[in-house]
């Protein structure tokens with residue numbers, strides 16, 4: 001296993017549409033996934049796409065621990081050739097961060113309910129319905145495979161901010177978009 005270098009916003013690999021994997025159970029995919037897991041854990045990330053470690057293949061890993069969303073506990077999931085289907089026209093706003101966009105966070109509109117499918121590296125098929133933060137993480141990671149970073153999904157760039165600047169409170173506009181009734 002090895003810790004891989006993570007591409008940062010501006011590197012051309014992050015704009016590439018990754019290619020489908022022809023053999024999800026092949027030894028190259030196993031090695032890639034092992035290295036991605038080690039890299040994500042080392043960087044304390046919630047998800048990682050292969051393009052972020054300079055490999056243009058359709059592979060993502062993610063997890064949603066209970067501290068991120070008290071409604072779900074999604075174990076470490078590895079998806080090869082993932083496909084997403086939006087299950088509602090609704091939009092929800094919440095903060096996202098990305099290992100390729102260090103120190104920043106942004107308020108991103110996403111579909112709050114999706115179905116996603118893909119192949120695990122052992123060849124089994126994954127088919128899940130996801131809501132909330134779980135749905136958000138999957139959309140964020142799969143976007144990487146199409147060459148999109150979360151700032152490209154934002155509709156108010158004034159809400160792309162340094163995480164450190166938010167320690168004294170988040171902007172009222174962000175609270176309003178997140179549905180906080182107490183926001184002015």
Ligand code: NI
Nearest residue numbers: 097098099100
């Ligand atoms: Ni990311």
